[in-house]
Structures are given as structure tokens and as C-alpha cells.
Amino acid sequence: MTKYLQKPLDLSGLATIPLDERGGKVRVSDFASAPRADLRARDWLEGLPRLLAADALRALVAAMEQARRRQKPIVWGLGGHVIKCGLAPVLIDLARRGFATAFALNGAAAIHDFEIALSGATSEDVEAVLPEGRFGAAEETGREMSRAIVEGVRDGLGAGEALGRHLDQLARPELAPYSLLVTAWRTSTPVTVHVAIGADTPHMHPTCDPAALGVATHYDFRLFCSLVAELDQGGVYLNVGSAVILPEVFLKAVSAVRNLGRPLRGFTTANLDFLQHYRPCVNVVSRPHAQAGGQGITITGHHELMIPLLAAVLADRDQG
Numbered sequence: 612m613t614k615y616l617q618k619p620l621d622l623s624g625l626a627t628i629p630l631d632e633r634g635g636k637v638r639v640s641d642f643a644s645a646p647r648a649d650l651r652a653r654d655w656l657e658g659l660p661r662l663l664a665a666d667a668l669r670a671l672v673a674a675m676e677q678a679r680r681r682q683k684p685i686v687w688g689l690g691g692h693v694i695k696c697g698l699a700p701v702l703i704d705l706a707r708r709g710f711a712t713a714f715a716l717n718g719a720a721a722i723h724d725f726e727i728a729l730s731g732a733t734s735e736d737v738e739a740v741l742p743e744g745r746f747g748a749a750e751e752t753g754r755e756m757s758r759a760i761v762e763g764v765r766d767g768l769g770a771g772e773a774l775g776r777h778l779d780q781l782a783r784p785e786l787a788p789y790s791l792l793v794t795a796w797r798t799s800t801p802v803t804v805h806v807a808i809g810a811d812t813p814h815m816h817p818t819c820d821p822a823a824l825g826v827a828t829h830y831d832f833r834l835f836c837s838l839v840a841e842l843d844q845g846g847v848y849l850n851v852g853s854a855v856i857l858p859e860v861f862l863k864a865v866s867a868v869r870n871l872g873r874p875l876r877g878f879t880t881a882n883l884d885f886l887q888h889y890r891p892c893v894n895v896v897s898r899p900h901a902q903a904g905g906q907g908i909t910i911t912g913h914h915e916l917m918i919p920l921l922a923a924v925l926a927d928r929d930q931g
Contacts, residue, residue: 637662652920652927667908672924674847674879674906679709683845683878686838687711688861690852691719695734696915699724699791701922706800710925713801713838714771714791717856718811721774721792721804726752728782728790753816755781761823769834770827771795771802801838803831805860832860839864842878850895851883852914858882858894865899875899881908883917 643665644658656672659665678685687702694716705711716724726733729751755777763773775796778787787793795802806828808814808821839861842848850857868875880899882891887909896907910917 652923656924664910664912667910668921668924670906671847671849671879671881671908671910672921672928674881674908675710675925676928678845678847678879681845683847684712684838684841685710685847686713686715686842686849688715688848688850688853688857689720690717690854690857691723693852693914693918694720694723694727694791698914698918699727699789699794701919702791703788703794705922705925706795706798708926708929710922711800713803714795715803715805715835715838715857715860716771716791717853718804718806718813721770721806722752722756722811722813724790724792725756725774725778728778728786728793729755731783731786731789753813754818756813757816757818757820757823760827761820764823764826764830768827769830770804770806770824771831773827774804775802801834803835803838804828805831805835805856807856810856832864835860836864836867840868840873840875843873843875844877846878847881848878848895849881849883850891851918853891854884854886854888855890858890862894862898876903876905878905879908880905881910883910883912883914883921885911885913887911 641661643660646655646658650658656669659668675685677683687705689702693702702711702714706714723733756774759773759777760770763770763776766773768776771792775792778790778793779796782790782793792802794800804827806814806824808824813819814821814824839848848861850861865875878899880895882895884891892909896909899905900907
């Protein structure tokens, strides 16, 4: 015998409805197709469930294909993890195919790409070297990146173009094809680099010129604003692997463009990352489209899987 004064609710009079009448948000027509031995990437995309992230991926592919057809920009914002996961060759091929018309890098992405071009290796074991203060102490990285920036400012270049130009002369011939900075410089593909002074290892180097660094990255911010302005009515901006710096830079660029009276509506933004952080979700995916139309897309997954998959689908559909 229970000691509780409260009695269970009597559900005998609850009204029910037939299952067919109720329906549902998921139907058999939305289900995935089983893979085949001869499956192509475009078939794989079409065989995904017509739900959630699969629909988001289809929407991104469609937006990128439409942007290329209409000759609208497709700008990739890249965090450091994207480069050090070995994806530069994939991004370079996307640019060759017209699915990447410009790149915006945070400081970490530029460093990893720079080191790949110099030595074919990057990404320190921080825990192993930090106790002795050797983290970020690579001589060539700090010296040559600083030299590139100083010489670039002297010649009226932004950080991205200056680094690419310097690496074009400095990179080992067998390593240059793996460098996004080098390839972009050689093909005149715009690259901007956005740094927070003190956040990147070259800023510790004795030869770092903070004044030149500030001028170079501010030049690139203004160049980035020009790229963002061209997104109007059909362009695509992808934030991939940057949780703070690039989402903040993008939002300020959107505001600056609109403040100057340039229309910026009806474009697509996407955030691709293995964790969904606050700033990319609001500054890239949602806020830019308030009262402006367009669409924001969120896809969660590891860069080393999602970017090659996206590229494979675009390449396969490109071939017809």
C-alpha cells in the first residue's frame, strides 16, 4: 500500500488517432539507398537519407555549383587544423575546378602551410617542448615569415600575398605543390591572412615586426571585405575549422560592406567543423542572413573526412 497522497493519473480516457492519420516527419521515401559496388560520389550523395545533415550537404553542393555557374565567389575560411590534416591538395584542386575562388586563413593555417613548403613537416608536439620553452621557437618559420611580411608591406602587399610570393622563391620544388600559399600565388588566387598579435608562434621571434604585421593583416582585412562584398546574390562563404578569429573577421566584414552602402543579400554561408562553436554558428550561419535572405548551413564532421567527401561529390558531378 503506497503512503503517497498523490495518485497516478488515469489515462483510460485519453483520445488516440490512427497512425496513418497522424503521419510523421520521416517517411520511407526519405530513407537511404544501400551502397553498390559501382557507386560514384554523386550517387553516394543522392543515396543519403533526405534528412538533417545529408540535406545540408546537398544544399551546400547545390549552392557551390550555382555560384560557379553564375561566376560568383566561393570563399573558404580556413583554420589551422584544416591545413595540418593534409587537405591542401584537395583545396588546390577545388580552386582549379572553380569551387574555391579565394581563401582566408587564420595565423595557424598560414604557419602550417608555410612550414610544409619549407620542410615538408609541421605541427609540434606541444606537450613535449613546452616545459623547456621551445614551443614555437623554429628559426626558419619565424625569420622567413617576418621577412616576407616586412618586404610585402614595403611593396604594398597584404600578408597572404606576401607569404605566397616569398615562398615561391623559398619553397623546395618538390614541396611547393603541397602548399596552398605557393599555388595560390602562382595562380593569382587571392589569399588573406588574419592574425591576432601574440596568438601565433612567429610573433615571439626576435625579428617579428609588429607594425608591419599589423599593416599587412589590416590590408588583408580590407581585401577580405572586397571579397565578401561580391558574395551578394549567390556567393558562398565557408568557415572551416576556425572557432573564433575568422567568424569575428567575417562578421565585421559583413557589417563594413553594408555600412558602405553595398548590397549583401541572398548568399550562402556554411560552417564545417568537428565541433559546433558559438561564434561560427551565430557570426557565420545565422546573423549575416537576418533580414537579408540567403541560407546558413551547418555540417558537423572531421575535416579529413568531410572536405574530401565534399570535393569528391563536386568533382564527380562536374564530370557529368
